[in-house]
Amino acid sequence: MTPVGAVVPDDGILAIDVGGTKLAAAWVDRDGEVHDRRQVPTEPSGPGAGEELWTTLVGLLDAVCAGRSPAAVGVGCGGPMQWPAGLVSPLNLPAWRSFPLRSRLSERYPGRVVRLVNDAIAMAVGEHWRGAGRDAHGLLGIVVSTGVGGGLVLDGRIVAGPTGNAGHIGHVVVDPSGPACACGGLGCLEAIARGPAVVQWALDQGWKPTGVADGSALLDAARAGAEVAVAAFARAGEALGVAIASAAHLLELDVVAVGGGLTAAGDLLLGPARSAFARHARMDFVRDCRIVPAALGNDAGLVGAAALVAAGDRYWPAGAD
Amino acid sequence: MTPVGAVVPDDGILAIDVGGTKLAAAWVDRDGEVHDRRQVPTEPSGPGAGEELWTTLVGLLDAVCAGRSPAAVGVGCGGPMQWPAGLVSPLNLPAWRSFPLRSRLSERYPGRVVRLVNDAIAMAVGEHWRGAGRDAHGLLGIVVSTGVGGGLVLDGRIVAGPTGNAGHIGHVVVDPSGPACACGGLGCLEAIARGPAVVQWALDQGWKPTGVADGSALLDAARAGAEVAVAAFARAGEALGVAIASAAHLLELDVVAVGGGLTAAGDLLLGPARSAFARHARMDFVRDCRIVPAALGNDAGLVGAAALVAAGDRYWPAGAD
Numbered sequence: 001m002t003p004v005g006a007v008v009p010d011d012g013i014l015a016i017d018v019g020g021t022k023l024a025a026a027w028v029d030r031d032g033e034v035h036d037r038r039q040v041p042t043e044p045s046g047p048g049a050g051e052e053l054w055t056t057l058v059g060l061l062d063a064v065c066a067g068r069s070p071a072a073v074g075v076g077c078g079g080p081m082q083w084p085a086g087l088v089s090p091l092n093l094p095a096w097r098s099f100p101l102r103s104r105l106s107e108r109y110p111g112r113v114v115r116l117v118n119d120a121i122a123m124a125v126g127e128h129w130r131g132a133g134r135d136a137h138g139l140l141g142i143v144v145s146t147g148v149g150g151g152l153v154l155d156g157r158i159v160a161g162p163t164g165n166a167g168h169i170g171h172v173v174v175d176p177s178g179p180a181c182a183c184g185g186l187g188c189l190e191a192i193a194r195g196p197a198v199v200q201w202a203l204d205q206g207w208k209p210t211g212v213a214d215g216s217a218l219l220d221a222a223r224a225g226a227e228v229a230v231a232a233f234a235r236a237g238e239a240l241g242v243a244i245a246s247a248a249h250l251l252e253l254d255v256v257a258v259g260g261g262l263t264a265a266g267d268l269l270l271g272p273a274r275s276a277f278a279r280h281a282r283m284d285f286v287r288d289c290r291i292v293p294a295a296l297g298n299d300a301g302l303v304g305a306a307a308l309v310a311a312g313d314r315y316w317p318a319g320a321d
Numbered sequence: 322m323t324p325v326g327a328v329v330p331d332d333g334i335l336a337i338d339v340g341g342t343k344l345a346a347a348w349v350d351r352d353g354e355v356h357d358r359r360q361v362p363t364e365p366s367g368p369g370a371g372e373e374l375w376t377t378l379v380g381l382l383d384a385v386c387a388g389r390s391p392a393a394v395g396v397g398c399g400g401p402m403q404w405p406a407g408l409v410s411p412l413n414l415p416a417w418r419s420f421p422l423r424s425r426l427s428e429r430y431p432g433r434v435v436r437l438v439n440d441a442i443a444m445a446v447g448e449h450w451r452g453a454g455r456d457a458h459g460l461l462g463i464v465v466s467t468g469v470g471g472g473l474v475l476d477g478r479i480v481a482g483p484t485g486n487a488g489h490i491g492h493v494v495v496d497p498s499g500p501a502c503a504c505g506g507l508g509c510l511e512a513i514a515r516g517p518a519v520v521q522w523a524l525d526q527g528w529k530p531t532g533v534a535d536g537s538a539l540l541d542a543a544r545a546g547a548e549v550a551v552a553a554f555a556r557a558g559e560a561l562g563v564a565i566a567s568a569a570h571l572l573e574l575d576v577v578a579v580g581g582g583l584t585a586a587g588d589l590l591l592g593p594a595r596s597a598f599a600r601h602a603r604m605d606f607v608r609d610c611r612i613v614p615a616a617l618g619n620d621a622g623l624v625g626a627a628a629l630v631a632a633g634d635r636y637w638p639a640g641a642d
């Protein structure tokens with residue numbers, strides 16, 4: 001995304017995205033342009049490997065900085081976490097349990113502001129700052145992938161909740177007698193719309209993949225017109241639309257940006273989501289709410305992490321430092 | 322609520338609560354104590370009677386003020402409305418359609434701050450300032466009555482949305498294949514838990530009231546052990562618990578204060594609400610969220626309206642004046 005010959009300002013932001021399968025980092029300028037993006041896969045290492053993972057991250061950051069000193073550091077990280085303290089326990093990274101990521105980064109970049117949020121909140125901030133939800137009053141960002149995450153930006157500020165966990169659209173109930181969710185609840189959006197659940201539902205309905213049974217194969221089948229595959233994405237989309245209608249009524253949203261791997265399905269997913277939303281979101285004040293694909297793709301989390309520190313205190317809640 | 326001999330400070334707040342069946346007003350001091358509460362019923366007058374209703378309100382306010390000049394004016398009013406401009410069109414007051422209540426009050430009390438919000442938001446603010454949710458990080462106030470309304474206070478500020486309509490918990494979807502709602506949607510909380518729907522469900526299930534079929538008679542029947550009556554409140558309570566679980570996951574709520582006529586049912590309503598919440602709210606960060614009866618009763622809206630101006634800019638969103 002760096003135009004040829006572009007000058008990277010000295011006051012760039014070091015942006016970090018800690019996901020379940022990779023560590024990513026980039027140098028992001030004050031305009032939100034992503035430079036020098038690098039990433040490394042994370043190993044499914046067990047408890048005790050926390051320092052090793054930290055060393056891997058430090059190596060990645062040094063490579064991105066290439067001798068430059070960042071003006072500030074922004075981080076999106078998989079939850080759960082203790083926020084704003086920034087003790088992180090990413091579900092898919094057992095190596096880190098209550099790992100003091102924020103304070104470690106503060107030690108490594110002394111005198112620099114370091115801010116850290118849930119990765120889905122970072123995605124929402126990125127889409128608000130430079131993506132599909134610029135200037136939205138009420139933005140919900142949703143990531144539909146192995147799980148279903150979400151983040152909220154209302155009136156230009158993140159809604160983090162007292163421990164940083166607000167935005168969990170994946171655990172909005174869309175069908176109280178629906179399938180069991182990994183959280184222990186019933187009928188959560190995530191139980192229906194997460195990628196593995198969509199694939200499993202298709203298999204249960206008789207889908208016979210020729211190769212490996214995954215989201216990508218299911219999407220191929222749906223594009224080829226396989227009814228069960230189309231229905232599987234539609235069912236997930238409808239659940240998404242119901243949850244979005246609930247959130248829109250509660251928060252008077254105007255933009256919902258949907259990203260994550262499953263959105264490769266495009267209108268196979270978002271079409272049914274929009275139909276279900278139209279069926280359930282009937283109050284005047286939500287009718288114009290738009291459900292759109294996220295615009296920044298894999299960069300949204302990095303751009304949002306940078307925005308937490310690059311945009312002054314625009315997104316950051318007062319008193320959370 | 323005025324202690325005998327209490328001195329009403331000169332810098333009292335004029336608080337106003339415009340409901341569907343009554344206009345209420347009071348002199349509220351800086352501590353949130355309600356003095357000189359007065360109310361008049363509203364007639365179901367039609368369009369064209371707007372000035373007449375205004376004159377009635379002015380008479381009420383003059384009686385409350387009794388020659389004193391209020392330091393500021395706070396208003397809770399039934400929706401919908403254009404906010405923060407304060408053009409109100411209360412659903413049950415057809416006499417006012419886009420009536421400029423906020424600016425009329427500003428003209429009548431020149432130089433005074435006048436702030437106006439949806440009545441359910443005022444209730445939530447009242448419960449946060451002086452009621453069941455003091456110091457809550459994330460408070461949802463719910464009014465279960467002829468309709469089901471709601472208001473949010475997050476991190477000490479109201480969440481109003483761009484047009485003042487955020488907080489509509491009544492239109493969170495609790496059962497996508499549920500009953501039709503007056504809003505045009507399906508399976509909204511309000512379609513199941515509003516008083517008239519609870520009574521109708523009981524009648525449909527064979528409840529035979531000896532007199533008039535209303536919420537009060539249904540409550541008597543439930544207290545006397547009539548199974549259908551108990552089940553009717555339980556069904557409403559369960560719907561409430563599901564909607565609260567969704568809202569809690571989305572916003573990391575710590576207190577939900579439930580008021581309104583139907584809460585006379587006490588644990589017949591809130592017991593099933595808590596059970597359904599416990600079944601669906603399984604993430605660590607919502608487990609300690611408390612569902613409690615509202616503490617301020619009919620005064621909550623007045624106290625909250627006063628808090629909008631008495632507590633500085635504590636509750637009022639930046640830039641909304």
